[in-house]
Amino acid sequence: MFEEVGTTTEGDLVINVGPQHPATHGVLHLVLTLNGETIKNVEPHLGYIHRSIEKMSESLTYRQFIYVTSRMDYLSSHINNHACALTVEKGLQIEVPARAQVIRVLMDELTRLASHQLWWGAMAMDVGALTPFFHAFREREAINEIMEETCGARLTMNYICPGGVMIDLHPNFQRKVKEFITLFKSKIDEYDEMVTGNIIFQNRMKGIGLLSKEDAISYGVSGPAARGSGVSCDIRKLYPYEIYGSLNFEEILETGGDCFARYLVRFKEMRQSLSIIEQLIDNIPEGDFQAKTKAVLKLPKGEFYSRVETARGELGVYLISEGGTTPYRVKYRSPGFSNLSALNHMSKGYKLGDLVAIMGTLDLVIPDIDR
Amino acid sequence: MTNEALQETITALIPDTQFETGAEWLTITTDAVAIKPLLTALRQTAGLDFDYLFCLSGVDWKTHFNIVYHLSSTTQRHTVVVKAxxxxxxxxxxxxxxxxxxxxxxxxxxxxxxGIIFTGHPGLRRLFLTDDWKGWPLRKDYEDPINMIKL
Incomplete structure (x- = not known):
């Protein structure tokens, strides 16, 4: 393995970070080449949680293959399910009822919020502040409870299915979400006060892990990581799906391109998600929560691609159908995989300690990268 | 640019380009030998500016492989699919x-x-699988009696 590094010269040190390392938040294995404490090269070695979801999907039916995707980016499992459901609906030309569309968007945004909360806590913990983690998990628990009541699960929801959602909302849903909005509105200001302005935190973040706009595009970086470099890439705005086109929210852009800019983008996105939930919670239309579909789905021969915005960036589902009951080929363009490809470029020349901050602001979820 | 305008511009650039239309995005079909000049042109021609490769997938069609490039432009906001x-x-x-x-x-x-070899790639290696892994799992003729469960 070490011969591959190639650029090693006298005095360089090659070390492994992970696969079991607290800062990688999962089983990511990086082979670092260091000169003193300065990073010369980062080489990711993946596959520690590779389950070959793409191969598995080839032998699962169009109703089944969606559930496997909850295990990709487990913090945005709703949104993964959503992307697959959209692809199948595109193939079958199913019209999703208005109520289901609103429920889907509500769930997507709650998921995004929960994911960003966890990122915020873990990010602060990575750079040495332990307290925010507990604050973030306290509020995230409220979302998990809401999810549990309606979907029956806290992490791998499997709630969105082709044609709509599996089951109607729990009677407590609206009340609980409203309670959560009131609670979180006061807490998010507290979050801001606690971390954003902290001088130690800012020193760890500002000017670290610079990524220019051109490089972000060339490396295929998407989501908040790219928007921190000023790339407008929010799929919800650019290629609206479901009811996103009619909602009132901003695409957050920062131009700094450093860790702090990416931090700010995600932080501000929490407020935007909250605003979307507020707009929708009193306006859930009555009606069916699922369109009538056949028990066995058969997609016509062809190729279908759908793109959604997960908490980490652009998720693409590329599905090729040969007309049968199972897909011929499914490719997931996962945001984490492309974002990780920029890690080497972003961390070269910075110190070993900065690597943790850079990985934190990329918000890597390893099962999403490995699939 | 609309799909029709894209098709015209690309035809003017590289005359005998093969197109597939009817899908959401304009699709160009080509073979492995012609891929580099075509993609270089798509990236560098002003007005096309395909600067964002958002998906690269392999497909096994049993008789041949396809490498599918999904390209879009962050300035012009158009998308094209290239199949090699x-x-x-x-x-x-x-x-x-x-x-x-x-x-x-x-x-x-x-x-x-x-198992598709990309000539000129700076460091081709196994990414997910172990270095001593035999075979190429996403090929349709791949058999693995231990790890593959067929339904």
């Missing part, structure tokens, strides 16, 4: 990692799972 046919007996295609840096990683994935 790769010979199954001698699966080689030029790398595009010097055009879009993200391809370096995506090509590693295609090499690892399909």
């Amino acid at each position: 046919k790769v010979n199954r007996d001698n699966p080689e295609i030029d790398t595009v990692s010097d055009i879009w840096r993200t391809a370096e990683f995506h090509e590693l994935e295609a090499y690892d799972l399909f």
Whole structure:
């Protein structure tokens, strides 16, 4: 393995970070080449949680293959399910009822919020502040409870299915979400006060892990990581799906391109998600929560691609159908995989300690990268 | 640019380009030999500016492989799909990692799972699987009695 590094010269040190390392938040294995404490090269070695979801999907039916995707980016499992459901609906030309569309968007945004909360806590913990983690998990628990009541699960929801959602909302849903909005509105200001302005935190973040706009595009970086470099890439705005086109929210852009800019983008996105939930919670239309579909789905021969915005960036589902009951080929363009490809470029020349901050602001979820 | 306008511009640039229309995005079909000049032109021609490679996938069609490039432009906001046919007996295609840096990683994935060799790639290696793994799992004729459960 070490011969591959190639650029090693006298005095360089090659070390492994992970696969079991607290800062990688999962089983990511990086082979670092260091000169003193300065990073010369980062080489990711993946596959520690590779389950070959793409191969598995080839032998699962169009109703089944969606559930496997909850295990990709487990913090945005709703949104993964959503992307697959959209692809199948595109193939079958199913019209999703208005109520289901609103429920889907509500769930997507709650998921995004929960994911960003966890990122915020873990990010602060990575750079040495332990307290925010507990604050973030306290509020995230409220979302998990809401999810549990309606979907029956806290992490791998499997709630969105082709044609709509599996089951109607729990009677407590609206009340609980409203309670959560009131609670979180006061807490998010507290979050801001606690971390954003902290001088130690800012020193760890500002000017670290610079990524220019051109490089972000060339490396295929998407989501908040790219928007921190000023790339407008929010799929919800650019290629609206479901009811996103009619909602009132901003695409957050920062131009700094450093860790702090990416931090700010995600932080501000929490407020935007909250605003979307507020707009929708009193306006859930009555009606069916699922369109009538056949028990066995058969997609016509062809190729279908759908793109959604997960908490980490652009998720693409590329599905090729040969007309049968199972897909011929499914490719997931996962945001984490492309974002990780920029890690080497972003961390070269910075110190070993900065690597943790850079990985934190990329918000890597390893099962999403490995699939 | 609309799909029709894109088709006209690309035809003017490279005369005998093959197109597939009818889908959401304009699709160009080509073979492995012609891929590098075509993609370089798509990236560098003013007005086309395909600067964002958002998906690179391999597909096994049993008789041949396809490498599918999904390209879009962050300034012009148009999208094109390029499919390159790769010979199954001698699966080689030029790398595009010097055009879009993200391809370096995506090509590693295609090499690892399909065994397609990207000539000129800076460091082709197994990405997900172990270095001594035999076979290419996403090929349709791949058999693994231990790890594969058929339903």
